[in-house]
Amino acid sequence: MSNAEKKANWKIFLVALAVTLFSLFLSLLVTYIVTHILHGYMNPTSVVIATIVPTIVAGPVTWVIESYRRKAKDALARLQLVKDELEHQANHDTLTGILNRRSFIAGIADKPDGVLISIDVDHFKRINDTYGHAAGDVALVQITQAISNAVRESDLFARLGGEEFAVFANDASYENAKDLAERIRLAVNAVDFLPEDGVRHELSVSIGSAFGSESKDFDAMVAIADQRLYCAKENGRNRAVFPDASDLKQVA
Numbered sequence: 001m002s003n004a005e006k007k008a009n010w011k012i013f014l015v016a017l018a019v020t021l022f023s024l025f026l027s028l029l030v031t032y033i034v035t036h037i038l039h040g041y042m043n044p045t046s047v048v049i050a051t052i053v054p055t056i057v058a059g060p061v062t063w064v065i066e067s068y069r070r071k072a073k074d075a076l077a078r079l080q081l082v083k084d085e086l087e088h089q090a091n092h093d094t095l096t097g098i099l100n101r102r103s104f105i106a107g108i109a110d111k112p113d114g115v116l117i118s119i120d121v122d123h124f125k126r127i128n129d130t131y132g133h134a135a136g137d138v139a140l141v142q143i144t145q146a147i148s149n150a151v152r153e154s155d156l157f158a159r160l161g162g163e164e165f166a167v168f169a170n171d172a173s174y175e176n177a178k179d180l181a182e183r184i185r186l187a188v189n190a191v192d193f194l195p196e197d198g199v200r201h202e203l204s205v206s207i208g209s210a211f212g213s214e215s216k217d218f219d220a221m222v223a224i225a226d227q228r229l230y231c232a233k234e235n236g237r238n239r240a241v242f243p244d245a246s247d248l249k250q251v252a
Contacts, residue, residue, distance in 0.1 A: 009188040093159040095137055095142040104166060105218055106156035115177040116218075118208040118225035119147070121163035122237040131195040139193050143203060146187040151180065161185065165205075166225075174211075174245050181207045181240035189238070206232035207240035211248055 015018035066211065087167070108114065127134040130131045140163065147165060151157050156168040169177055181249075195201050207242060208229025210221040228241040235241075 034111065078236075090157075096141055096159050098144055098148070099156060100160035101154045101158060101160045104156060104160070104168070107156045108168045108170075108173055108218065111168070111170045113212045115172050115180075115212070116210045116221045116225050117167040117169065117177070117181055117184070117240075118210070118222065119165040119205050119231045120207075120233070121165075121188075122204045122206055122233075124163035127195070127201070130234050131201075135195040138195070139201075139203060142191045142193055143188055143205070146191050147184050150183040150187040155180070174242075174248065177209065177211075178240070178242055181209065181242070185238065185240055204238035206230060206237045209240065211243070214243075214246055 054181070061213050075140055084184060091100065092098060093100045110114075124136065124139070140159075144159070145169070148157060151167055152169070156170075158166050160166050167180070168182055172180065185205060185207060188203050191203050193201045205227055208225040208227065208231070210224035210228070212221075214224055215221050228243070229234070232239045233240045
């Protein structure tokens, strides 16, 4: 029996004892009043009955009730843990532990102003084909950790699927967004991914961007960011593509 179970049993015992003593007192008091009204005195038989009945009944009944109450409380606690775990699984990516696409979209629904940074791992298929999917998963986890360290606490970070990630920086200026994208790029470059015999395989990401001033619709922002991401891919990868600041002002 664990210390927690022993402590719980002691609590039940003390509750049962308290209930028994109170029941005994109440039984004697009621018996005293009734016998004095009927007979003018309290005979020994009445005292014995008034003592034995609550002692036999109150303690065991209280013990049973408290035991079931404790079990019900423990069961509810376990159900709450399961509920919390299911909610976490529903809102987070299984492999990396960060937000998934659904919760990411829900998270930015009430944030009209911000910057969407679309991130795609460069040559990820080559990693899977060369080292295997298990190594690819390791790379994704390491990349996730690197990006997590680069973003701000207020930023939303999610895995949209496969090797695609996204960051939503709320109320970030144009320069702050560019600095954030550069931190992300350099953080991924610095990852020590050692998939085979301790030999380092350099990792990199291509980054596209879309601003809330260009569109308030999530799908439209994704399309804009992806277009710039493809531009980054076509121009050598391992880079971030942003619109000209003057173009943003014209859109706004």
